[in-house]
Amino acid sequence: MLAYLDHHATTPCDPAVVAAMAPWWSEHCANPANRLYRPALEAAAAVERARGQLARVLGSSAETVIFTSGATEANNLALKGVCEAALAAGNLRRRLVSLVSEHRAVLDPLAYLGRHGFPVSLVPIQPDGLVDLAQLEAALGDDVLLLSVMAANNEIGVLQPLAAIAALCRQRGVLLHVDAAQAAGHIPLAIDELGIDLLSLSGHKFYGPKGIGALLVRPGLQLAAQLHGGGQQDGRRAGTLPVPLVVGLGQALLGAEADREERAGRLGTLRDQLWEGLRDLGGIELNGDGAPRLAHNLNVTVQGVDGTRLHRLLRQRLAVSSGSACSQGSPSHVLAALGRSRQQAAASIRFGLGRGSSDAEITLAIETVAAAVRELR
Amino acid sequence: MGHSGSEVPALASYFDTSATTPTATEVLEAMALAQATAWANPSSLHAPGLEAAEQLERSRLSLAEGLGCELDELVVTSGGTEAIHLALLGAAAGLTPGRLVISAVEHPATLAAAAQLEQRGWSVQTVPVDRQGLLDFDALAGLLVPPTRLVSVIWGQNEVGSLQPIEAIGARCRRAGVLLHVDAVQVLGHLPITFRQLPIDFLSGAAHKLQGPRGVGLLLVRRGLALQAQLGGGGQEGGRRGGTEPVVLLSGFAKALELSCATPSLAPLRDSLLPRLLTLPGVRLSGPPPGDSRLPHHLSLLVASEAGLPLSGRNLVRELSRQGFALSSGSACSSSGSAASPVLRALGYSESDAASGLRISLGPWHRAADLDALVQALQMALAASVASDHLLTA
Numbered sequence: 001m002l003a004y005l006d007h008h009a010t011t012p013c014d015p016a017v018v019a020a021m022a023p024w025w026s027e028h029c030a031n032p033a034n035r036l037y038r039p040a041l042e043a044a045a046a047v048e049r050a051r052g053q054l055a056r057v058l059g060s061s062a063e064t065v066i067f068t069s070g071a072t073e074a075n076n077l078a079l080k081g082v083c084e085a086a087l088a089a090g091n092l093r094r095r096l097v098s099l100v101s102e103h104r105a106v107l108d109p110l111a112y113l114g115r116h117g118f119p120v121s122l123v124p125i126q127p128d129g130l131v132d133l134a135q136l137e138a139a140l141g142d143d144v145l146l147l148s149v150m151a152a153n154n155e156i157g158v159l160q161p162l163a164a165i166a167a168l169c170r171q172r173g174v175l176l177h178v179d180a181a182q183a184a185g186h187i188p189l190a191i192d193e194l195g196i197d198l199l200s201l202s203g204h205k206f207y208g209p210k211g212i213g214a215l216l217v218r219p220g221l222q223l224a225a226q227l228h229g230g231g232q233q234d235g236r237r238a239g240t241l242p243v244p245l246v247v248g249l250g251q252a253l254l255g256a257e258a259d260r261e262e263r264a265g266r267l268g269t270l271r272d273q274l275w276e277g278l279r280d281l282g283g284i285e286l287n288g289d290g291a292p293r294l295a296h297n298l299n300v301t302v303q304g305v306d307g308t309r310l311h312r313l314l315r316q317r318l319a320v321s322s323g324s325a326c327s328q329g330s331p332s333h334v335l336a337a338l339g340r341s342r343q344q345a346a347a348s349i350r351f352g353l354g355r356g357s358s359d360a361e362i363t364l365a366i367e368t369v370a371a372a373v374r375e376l377r
Numbered sequence: 378m379g380h381s382g383s384e385v386p387a388l389a390s391y392f393d394t395s396a397t398t399p400t401a402t403e404v405l406e407a408m409a410l411a412q413a414t415a416w417a418n419p420s421s422l423h424a425p426g427l428e429a430a431e432q433l434e435r436s437r438l439s440l441a442e443g444l445g446c447e448l449d450e451l452v453v454t455s456g457g458t459e460a461i462h463l464a465l466l467g468a469a470a471g472l473t474p475g476r477l478v479i480s481a482v483e484h485p486a487t488l489a490a491a492a493q494l495e496q497r498g499w500s501v502q503t504v505p506v507d508r509q510g511l512l513d514f515d516a517l518a519g520l521l522v523p524p525t526r527l528v529s530v531i532w533g534q535n536e537v538g539s540l541q542p543i544e545a546i547g548a549r550c551r552r553a554g555v556l557l558h559v560d561a562v563q564v565l566g567h568l569p570i571t572f573r574q575l576p577i578d579f580l581s582g583a584a585h586k587l588q589g590p591r592g593v594g595l596l597l598v599r600r601g602l603a604l605q606a607q608l609g610g611g612g613q614e615g616g617r618r619g620g621t622e623p624v625v626l627l628s629g630f631a632k633a634l635e636l637s638c639a640t641p642s643l644a645p646l647r648d649s650l651l652p653r654l655l656t657l658p659g660v661r662l663s664g665p666p667p668g669d670s671r672l673p674h675h676l677s678l679l680v681a682s683e684a685g686l687p688l689s690g691r692n693l694v695r696e697l698s699r700q701g702f703a704l705s706s707g708s709a710c711s712s713s714g715s716a717a718s719p720v721l722r723a724l725g726y727s728e729s730d731a732a733s734g735l736r737i738s739l740g741p742w743h744r745a746a747d748l749d750a751l752v753q754a755l756q757m758a759l760a761a762s763v764a765s766d767h768l769l770t771a
Binding site: 002004006009010012013018022025026038039040068069070071072073075076103104105106107108109111112202204209210211212226227228229230231238239240241242243244245311315318319320321 | 402412417489622
């Protein structure tokens with residue numbers, strides 16, 4: 001038996017999502033950009049339905065939804081799109097602010113913008129993984145154009161105080177981009193209520209397909225398109241819309257919303273069992289201690305063991321990771337920001353529970369870690 | 378449209394494969410298998426991740442083999458538009474701003490990427506095409522001098538079907554030390570491509586034009602050439618394109634290319650259709666005649682009344698739609714905009730002629746009887762168009 005406990009890396013596609021996509025691959029194959037014949041209109045209607053589904057679940061309106069190929073594209077579009085539009089409008093604000101613990105899909109485009117006239121400030125995080133609001137406020141000076149903050153961290157699962165952050169941004173006249181790749185479908189998000197200007201998400205993080213995501217953009221916000229060409233999506237993102245994936249994304253978010261509370265309750269209980277079991281082994285520390293976090297996340301550092309050997313042993317029975325899948329084993333900048341050494345970061349385990357997680361898997365996880373720790377210490 | 382009916386055109390009456398194609402059953406099967414066995418994140422180091430990575434690698438190998446390129450020359454994208462942007466913007470980022478040369482019949486995606494480069498200090502020069510949509514080779518050759526650093530040419534034109542002499546163009550670009558990007562979105566799956574034998578630096582394609590899934594495409598990048606990622610973050614695709622790889626979609630793409638390689642050319646079927654269309658009053662061909670200079674599955678027509686006054690291509694498409702037939706009056710991407718096709722204008726047609734285009738693109742499922750039905754439907758639609766006074770002022 002192998003327990004898949006890596007749902008932050010990706011989630012299996014919900015069978016209901018696969019079924020919802022099915023008719024759109026071939027039977028209704030028309031290109032929704034064509035307005036002149038019926039199947040194309042039906043495809044366009046399906047796209048609009050999916051827009052409405054996303055908007056409803058996320059507390060916004062349908063016209064805010066731009067479909068992208070995933071969260072990486074959505075983040076790139078948000079950050080570069082805002083900067084280019086600001087430049088074109090002669091906006092004097094140039095500084096971009098974010099947190100040291102962001103995903104590379106935010107940090108990399110920020111670094112790119114940093115080389116192109118948009119200075120970047122990265123605010124540190126506290127030992128619990130959360131940003132200090134006073135420190136953040138101090139960073140939001142008059143020259144700040146945009147703040148990018150992830151709703152839930154992909155490694156340690158901590159939830160940044162979005163409402164307070166959004167309020168700060170409003171006070172300071174700063175645009176707020178939220179990377180919700182790990183949060184959408186897992187915690188309630190109310191875009192309009194919170195006053196979020198831009199929000200990115202990715203289908204495969206909430207039981208949807210890979211290759212599709214979205215950026216939700218507050219109406220009226222100036223955003224320069226990054227993919228131009230066919231005029232699709234009101235010129236905000238060109239490219240033939242992948243109708244099956246769009247339909248799948250809408251269905252996935254609806255499905256995730258439908259069982260969100262029940263799932264969070266159940267997985268939170270399992271996660272707590274897991275933590276109790278691991279804590280009892282001794283020499284195991286929680287990362288993101290005390291902070292509000294995703295119910296399905298647990299991240300621990302195992303003291304006194306070699307990380308490479310630890311993960312080699314775990315891998316036989318557990319699908320877990322030491323950090324972001326994208327980093328492919330290089331040391332985690334998030335754990336480093338919490339003050340963990342390279343060795344400690346390598347000997348850390350990220351657990352991401354999911355719909356399929358069971359008592360038996362949690363028991364297996366505790367036993368497997370226990371056995372590995374016994375062998376290595 | 379005001380038409381209330383519930384008929385959805387069956388595949389047999391779908392003649393718009395240049396816009397998009399239905400995903401093939403075998404492709405769906407390949408995707409379902411990948412969905413079941415390779416759903417994990419291919420960057421993950423655990424067993425499910427490794428399985429996904431292996432499936433991803435198998436798809437890459439299959440695509441590379443089908444396209445005659447090296448594995449590391451293949452960059453997966455979300456489709457043709459992204460591939461074109463990545464090629465032009467990504468290549469230009471490593472060059473001193475200079476001149477980009479494009480043909481007068483490029484897809485809007487290329488025009489848009491070119492406009493982006495203009496904002497970054499590049500100049501863009503357009504090479505005219507002849508009445509058939511074929512590029513003025515001498516004009517191009519004359520432009521292959523400094524400050525030209527980049528050329529982008531659409532290999533198979535989506536509206537008028539013209540195939541540019543890519544090898545000759547590439548050879549000239551090579552000699553001049555100028556990089557060449559080829560938009561092969563319409564060619565992929567219809568003509569064999571062996572990238573390593575072509576004097577091309579960048580080649581873009583999209584799966585959904587060859588019965589693969591929408592949402593995935595590719596850019597081939599000649600080994601050793603610098604390409605700056607346009608989507609930063611995650612380091613996938615050798616640092617050239619961030620984002621979790623869509624393993625399932627790529628499995629479908631690989632299968633679609635494999636199928637297309639085993640499918641006989643649609644040229645004979647297309648060739649049997651053309652003379653019958655040309656017997657209809659007021660119908661003439663635009664773009665090159667069938668042969669080496671035309672996409673094998675593609676026909677483009679100009680329609681007029683018997684008196685020779687151009688008819689609205691869009692209205693004709695609507696008429697045909699009422700009869701259950703799916704065709705296009707030009708490119709799907711521009712069908713929401715103005716009536717006159719910029720591509721037909723570039724071929725030298727008048728404003729009203731340029732609004733009278735009709736595109737017929739075939740799929741491997743079409744049989745002779747389907748063509749009979751199409752000819753009949755077109756005949757009726759033409760009559761209806763004339764009767765309902767869709768005449769354009771010349």
